[in-house]
Amino acid sequence: MKRYNFKFLILSLVVVLATSCEKWIDPAMNESPNSPADVPMSLILPGAEAGIAYSAGGELSRYSNYWMQQISGVQSHASGHEIYILLESDMDNLWKWYTYAGQLMDLKRIMDKSVEEGMESPHYSAVAKILTAYKLGVSTDVWNDIPYEDAFQGETTGQLTAAYHTQEKVYEIMNTLLDEAITELGSTESVFSPGSDDFIYGGDLDMWKKAAYALKARFAIHLSERNGDAAYTAALAAIPNAFASNADDLQFTFGTATPENAPLFQYDEQRPGYIGGLGAKMIELLKNGGDTDPRLAIYAKPLADGSFVGHPAGDPLDEASMVGDYFAKADATVMLMSYSELKFIEAEANFQLGNLPEAATAYNDAVKASLAKYGVSNETWEAANAAATAGTISIDMIMTAKYIATFLQDETFTDWRRYDNIIGLSIAKGANESEIPRRFPYPTNERIYNSENMPEYGSITNHVWWDVN
Amino acid sequence: MKKLIGLFVFLLFVGTQIVTAQSKQITGTVTSADDGLGMPGVSVIVKGTTIGASTDIDGKYSLEASASDVLVYSFVGMVSQEITVGSQTVINVVLETESIGMDEVVVTALGVTREKKSLGYAVSEVGGDEITRSNNVNLVNSIGSKVAGVQVNSSSGTAGGSSFITIRGMASLTGNNQPLFVVDGVPIDNSMNASGNPDNGRNNLTDGVAYSNRAIDLNPDDIASMSVLKGGAATALYGLRAANGVVLVTTKSGKKTKGRKVDVTFSSTVSIDKISQMPDMQYKYAQGLSGDYAGADGPWWKMFSWGPEVSSLEYDGDTSYKWDPRGRLVPKGTGNGMAAKTFDKEDFFDTGVTYNNSVGISGGSEFASFYLSASYNKSNGVVPENDYEKKTFTLSSDFKLSEKLSLGAKANYINSGGTRIQQGSNLSGVMLGLMRSATTFDNAAGYEFEDGSQRNYRGGGGYDNPYWTANNSQLKDNVDRLIGNINLKYEFSKNLTLSYRVGIDTYTDKRKSHFAIGSRAVPDGQVQEDEHFQRDINSDLILSYTKKLSDKFNFSAVAGHNMFSSYYQQVYVQGDKLTIPKFYHTSNAASLLVRESVTEKRTAAWYGDLGLDWNNMIYFRVTGRNEWSTSLPEGENSFFYPSTSLGIVLSEISALKDLTWLNFAKFRTSYAIIANDASPYGTFTTYDQAAYGDGSTNGVTFPFGGQPGFAVGDGLGNGELKPEKMKSFEIGFELSLFQNRLSIDAAYYNNQNEDLILWVPLSGTSGYTDRLMNAGEMENKGIELLVSGTPIKTSDFSWDVMVNFTKNKNEVLKLADGVDNVGLGGFTGSNMRAVQGKPYGSVYGSDWVRNDAGRVVVDAYGMPELSQVEVELGSALPEWTMGITNSFTYKGITLSALLDIKHGGIMWNGTKGVLQYFGTHGVTENRGEQKVFNAVTADGAENTTAITLDENWYTGLGNGWYGPSSQFIEDAGWTRLKEVSLSYEFPKSLLGDSFVKSLSLSFTGKNLWLDTPYTGVDPETSLMGASNAQGLDYFNMPGTKSYIFGLRMTF
Known part of the structure; x- marks a missing residue:
């Protein structure tokens, strides 16, 4: 009897265990509870915008700002960057988190979702394309040849690398994207449209259209050394449809709450003393030979004795004026492209085509717009410094004033390269290179994991395609 | 007739x-x-x-x-x-009891006690007495140096700090490399959970506090014995988590006996701790730059220790000068004549005191037995304000319900926690602030002014005054943990037993951390509420059967079913920008960040173990286990892995049996295949809450401006994930000679790890940064040798020697196609990597420009140049380790000494690299020293040009930020007197008829002597705690030496 009971007991235990096993090992348990299975476009767009802005006001512009001597790096890694030590490992985060695996991937996801059946949203597609064009622009301008069309296939086809396009091709792609976006913005039907999730324009499609044209103008004039007059003509063609005032600026404003603080503010707070202040050249230009630019007090903070001092590049530690609160505060605004820049493009294009009166007017508007942006419009000063005429206007004036107006933006580096150091920066003391560099290195990540596609680029003093001279 | x-x-x-x-x-x-x-x-x-x-x-x-x-x-x-x-x-x-060494019993997998001689694989035992004698708060520290093949690295001299243990090298590239801890048959959690914003990932380990690994909760006085199961065959029955070995802990229990019997054991120890070694500092030059003195009120960019000679300065006695009660420092002759003082960095550290008291009561009657214990441990660390407290309560009991049925239950409740101090690469880290402080600044003279602002050598900026850190930036943790199990055993007959055991290990770890307003890491102040919850449940149903097949053949079989579930949840709240000073509550924060995370997993398995032994001479064993896991893809989530082992007791062979000098000889060999599971949620690609930070700043996180945001996850999941596999082979022999006066246990093992799961980095152009793949292959090969003997033995006196030697060679054979290295943690400029063709945990960093022959190349001025390419600088893994124990026993007195030797293995001395920049390190004392670099010039000629090692050098290429990290790679091998103990057991004659059954007094000294070429703190340290990235020292806390007095009584 005992033995019979025992066998039955074992058998029933086995049966119970075997069946409960299936419910116990529940495959649904491996779906992460910490992540949604799918996310609407309205929750991807804000992240992409914040990321683009954080990078634009952070690493992307910081390195070129040191080289352009607008600010000065004086301690630790920053002082290395000032004397042109830029390692491939410095590029990894920027390339991966802020470009390809980061914002460009997210924008591509928006574009893919915007054409899904039942979800057709050309408005979202347009905004994503404009931001993609912007991002490709700032990326190719520092890295020359970059991938795009062959990229983002990790999950779809399983292709883990991507072929590079020539910079010429990238510019074509950027323009196509902008043209398509402009058409899509005109669509009357869009299942979803950006709204409060759009930090930049709050869903205003007209503003986005102006931004698209503004970027077209910018990209056109970048090819000035390659296309000559055609570049200037193309730029002028786009300008009428672009920004009409400072209110149209393509910009992103950060917040005072700690998780929303602006990149420069965070850098000063968490890496104190790395930035030693404004560059000597910048301060000199703002002092304007005695007729002080009203923007000096906005760009820089005075020293204890009220004076403004700039730090020459490569000099040892010394006192200098730190970046002004407008740019360095927690809720600062990072400028992606301004109306002022657009006016400078107009001035330059007109000048190069021989339309001197139009060039002078555009120049004056540009300078006034820049002062107005910071609330320091000054009729007296403008009468002396923003009153060019067809007779007085020169490319020197335009590009110098543009250098001042694009303070802390990555566009400064592009202009400096196009006009071959027209503002006359001297090489930093103790420089690690023989001349001021002209591009960023490719990241370690590409050299190791995409070696068959990554082109040889020589060194950071090599020119990008549109930088002929 | x-x-x-x-x-x-x-x-x-x-x-x-x-x-x-x-x-x-x-x-x-x-x-x-x-x-x-x-x-x-x-x-x-x-x-x-x-x-x-x-x-x-x-x-x-x-x-x-x-x-x-x-x-x-x-x-x-x-x-x-x-x-x-x-x-x-x-x-x-x-x-009579068998003399130890021959028929010793050990606890093996599943709690089955087997005769050691019957095993075909390696098991090492550490007895309960040895564990209590070692007096370690953290159980893991009691194992190292006593067992061959085990390497323990304790991460800091802080109270409550963690220890990292590996057995036979690292077996996983990115996963867990620590063994499974099993207590009374129930696996327990030994994780080390870090605090801090989860978005910061591994950076939470390079700055932050020293966390505990959860095995620290166990009360060492509760332990009867500990087995370390090393080879694949030893652990195969435990399944997925045991690929790294198993530490089997058996706790004390009562003994059933006729009549009633109760034993009480009381033990008390007091331990005095002092810091061991500190880097050499200079005290010749004062605060300042380029020979100019600059005090705390001077310009911030002059606040180094490159000032004038201290002997050329004196105080001016100005009592209104808030930065120093003695007044400003002025050139000699212009002040009040009181010579300038310097302040020894070592004075910051206190003498730490640890009290440990525990009482254990065990007893039994014919049908029941019990064990009850309570212990209280309070440690005050050597860093001011650092403390740790642990209270444990254990009750275990066994009941014989009937002839055949017995029931056991055990509950162990622990409450532990402490106050932990910021360390590491953290502007508010205590060592960072202390070591960078200028020579002439007295941190102890006050850290806070009346208005709440900070008093430090940088005028309130720079780095925190270490006293500020210790008092104003603390993390307090409180852990409530319950480990319990119930087990039932039914004996059908002498040969057939069914047992069931279900156990739970659950804890809540609540942490509250704050930074005061004005702390350099978070100037606006910050409060963190971080809660971790873990619940593991394990159930085992085991049927065991033995049968004597014939006179000489014995057969035994075990069949079992296991179910395991694990649930982990973390909720993290960070409040930034505080307003009311010293009120550390989330209501005081202007902005709040919240993160939550859940990880859940279940496994189930069938397993079986068959053993056949013949004539007490040949022992053969086969095991198999089939496991299912939820963390693997559906349809591919079951896998089987077997093992086999063979032991031959050669001394039983008739030809050898009668040799008087050979008491025991055994040959053993085993082969096993074990699998190691994947972490949950790897099979899908997720959307992540959007957050953007770069290497220099924390960045922004969502929700942003009231708007939630998500980004496509950077990690590409893998729908075809498989478990990691280890093929483990072992061969060894055991010898006992000369009436057991000499024993040798030697083993060779070869572990091949395949299909190792790792996040394989990808080109960012794929749209992702990493992909989870079964790609890696790694091997560990090594020898373990344990030689023990008794050179002298008389009736009253004996001298025992035990030497254990381990040599493990680890090589990463393959990572993934196109991937030749994977980062494990660290900093730009010095980080740990797994690299193909090299040992795991290679340190990578920058170096000087060298020519093809490997010589450094200097320019016309004799200056070398920083190379922009990162190269391998060495491996943190040792070449071999050895532990030598000598014990002398005379009547009731025992004197024993354990010498611990580690040979090979480098450490990156990041601390030195930075202290050279600030001019506080001892090497900068000889300012202006001329040095000819051992290098060649551009045309290959031997360099003869000297450079000056002055301030320009040390603030230029001669430090860890601008110069190569190869300058700071040092040999981190050591010889140390790890333990010295003297104990006296009172003879029974002295105790007589008193109620005291036994009494012993002991004195133990730990780490009393250390000999190492490493110039930083004690090289047994790890910045990132019990993680895979060992070998980095960046302002790690110093190690300690301890003097422990103990008393033990049973009555």
């Missing part, structure tokens, strides 16, 4: 024969020589037959045997006896 007598004699003779041929009832009692008490469960067998009996609870037995039969009395761990029945009907036997 004669016929009658003859018949009578004949009948007598025949009768006698008949009498002897008849079987009769034999009874008796088997007692133990140790305590004279009856021994239950002793096997009494008629030799040559399968007739036998077992003694009952009183040691009594009864069976049928004839006069010519020989009865064999045997019991595990005791010397067997053979007695001819003869004319006796009552045979009482006294069994």
Whole structure:
């Protein structure tokens, strides 16, 4: 009897265990509870915008700002960057988190979702394309040849690398994207449209259209050394449809709450003393030979004795004026492209085509717009410094004033390269290179994991395609 | 008449024969020589037959045997006896304990006790006494140096700090490399959970505080014995988590006995800790730059220690100068004559004191036994304000419900926690602030002004005054943990047993951390509420069966079913921008960040173990386990892995059996395949809450401006994930010679790890940064040697020596196609990597520009150049380790010393790299020293040009930020006197009839002597705690040496 009971007991235990096993090992348990299975476009767009802005006001512009001597790096890694030590490992985060695996991937996801059946949203597609064009622009301008069309296939086809396009091709792609976006913005039907999730324009499609044209103008004039007059003509063609005032600026404003603080503010707070202040050249230009630019007090903070001092590049530690609160505060605004820049493009294009009166007017508007942006419009000063005429206007004036107006933006580096150091920066003391560099290195990540596609680029003093001279 | 007598004699003779041929009832009692008490469960067998009996609870037995039969009395761990029945009907036997070393028993997988000689694989035991004698708060520290093949690295000299343990090298590239801890058959959690914003990932380990690994919760006084299961075959029955080895802990329990018996043990120790070694600092030059003095009120960019000579300065006695109570420092002759002072960095550290008191009560009666213990441990660390407290309560009991059914239950409640201080790469880290402080600044003279602002050498900026950190930036943690189990055992018969055990390990770890307003890391102040919850449940149903197949063949089988579930949840709240000073509450924060995370997993398995042994000489074992796991893809989530082992006791061979000098010789070999699971949620690609930070700043996180945001996850999941596999081979032998005066245990193992799961980095252009893949291959090969002996043994005195030696060679064979290295953690400029063709945990960093022959190249001025390419700088793994224990026993006095030697393995001395920049390190004392670099010039000629090692050098290429990290790679090998202990056991004659049964006093010294070429703090340190990235020292806390006084009483 005992033995019979025992066998039955074992058998029933086995049966119970075997069946409960299936419910116990529940495959649904491996779906992460910490992540949604799918996310609407309205929750991807804000992240992409914040990321683009954080990078634009952070690493992307910081390195070129040191080289352009607008600010000065004086301690630790920053002082290395000032004397042109830029390692491939410095590029990894920027390339991966802020470009390809980061914002460009997210924008591509928006574009893919915007054409899904039942979800057709050309408005979202347009905004994503404009931001993609912007991002490709700032990326190719520092890295020359970059991938795009062959990229983002990790999950779809399983292709883990991507072929590079020539910079010429990238510019074509950027323009196509902008043209398509402009058409899509005109669509009357869009299942979803950006709204409060759009930090930049709050869903205003007209503003986005102006931004698209503004970027077209910018990209056109970048090819000035390659296309000559055609570049200037193309730029002028786009300008009428672009920004009409400072209110149209393509910009992103950060917040005072700690998780929303602006990149420069965070850098000063968490890496104190790395930035030693404004560059000597910048301060000199703002002092304007005695007729002080009203923007000096906005760009820089005075020293204890009220004076403004700039730090020459490569000099040892010394006192200098730190970046002004407008740019360095927690809720600062990072400028992606301004109306002022657009006016400078107009001035330059007109000048190069021989339309001197139009060039002078555009120049004056540009300078006034820049002062107005910071609330320091000054009729007296403008009468002396923003009153060019067809007779007085020169490319020197335009590009110098543009250098001042694009303070802390990555566009400064592009202009400096196009006009071959027209503002006359001297090489930093103790420089690690023989001349001021002209591009960023490719990241370690590409050299190791995409070696068959990554082109040889020589060194950071090599020119990008549109930088002929 | 004669016929009658003859018949009578004949009948007598025949009768006698008949009498002897008849079987009769034999009874008796088997007692133990140790305590004279009856021994239950002793096997009494008629030799040559399968007739036998077992003694009952009183040691009594009864069976049928004839006069010519020989009865064999045997019991595990005791010397067997053979007695001819003869004319006796009552045979009482006294069994002696087997002398240690030959028939020792060890606890093996699933809690099964086996004779050590029957094992085909390596098991090492650490006895309960050794564990309590070591007096470690953290159990893991009691294992190192005592067991071959084990490497323990304790991460800091802080109270409550963690220890990292590996057995036979690292087996996983990115996963867990620590062994499984099993307590009384139930696996327990040994994680080390870091605090901090989860978005910061591994950076939470390079700055932050020293966390505990959860094995620290166990009370070492509760432990009866600990087995370390090393090879694949030893751990195969534990399944997925045991690829890295198993530490089997058996806690004390009561003993069932006739009558009633209660034993009480009380032990108390006091430990005094002092810091061991610190880097060499300079005290010749004052605060300042380029020879100019600059005090805390000077310009911030002059606040280094490159000032003028201290001897050229004196105080001016100005009491209104808030930065120094003695006044400003001015050139000699212009002040009040009081010479300038410097302040020794070592004065910051206190003498740490640790109290440990524990009481254990065990007892039993015929049908039940119990063990009850309570302990209280309070440690005050050497860093001010650092403390750790642990209270444990254990109750375990066993009931014999009937002849066949017994029930056991155990509950262990622990409450532990402490105050932890910021360390590492953290502007508010205590060592960072202390070591960078200028020589002439007195941190101890106050850290906070009346208005709440900070007093430090940088005028309130820069780095925190270490006293500010210790008082104003603390993390307090409080852990409530319950480890419990219930087990049932039903004996169908002597040969067949069914047992069921279900256990739970659950804890809540609540942490509250704050930074005061004005702290350099978070100037606006910050409060963190971080809560971790873990619940593991484990159930095992085991059927075990033994059968004597014939006289010489024994068969045993075990079949089991296991179910395991694990649930982990973290909720993290960070409040930033505080307003009310010293009020650390989330209501005081202007902005709040919240993160939550859940990780859940379940496994189930069937397993079986078959053993066959022949003639006490050949032991053969086969195991198999089939496991299912939820963390693997559906349809591919089951896998089977077997093992086999063979042991041959050569000393049982008749030719060798009688050799007097050879007591025991055994050859053993085993082969096993074990699998190691994937972490959950790897099979899908997720969307992540959007957050953007770069290497220099924390960045922004969502929700942003009231708007939630998500980004496509950077990690590409893998829908075809497989478990990691380890193929483990082992071969060894054990020898015992000269009446067990010399024993040798040697093993060679070869572990091949395949399909290692790692996040393989991708080109960012794929849209992702990493992909989870089964790609890696790694191997660990090594030898373990344990030689022990007793050179001198007399009746009163003995000298025992034990030497264990381990040499493990690890090589990462393959990572993934196109991937030749994977980062494990660290900083830009010095980080740990797994690199193909090199040992795991290679340190990578920058170096000087070298020519093809590997010589450094200098320019025309004799200056070398920083190379922009990162290269391998060495491996943190040791070449070999050795532990030598000498113990001397004379009557009741025992003196023992453990020497721990580690040879090879480098450490990155990041601390030195930075202190050279600030001018506080001792090497900068000789300012202006000329040095000719051992290098060649551009055209290959030997360099003869000297450079000046002055301020320009040390703030230029001569530091860890602008210069290569290769300058700061140092040999981190050591020889240390790890433990010295002197104990006295009071003789029973002295205790006499008092209620005290035994009394012992002990003194132990730990880490009293250290000899190492490493110039930083004690190289047994790890910045990132119990993580895979060992080998980095960046402002790690110093190690400690301890003096421990203990008392132990049983009554």
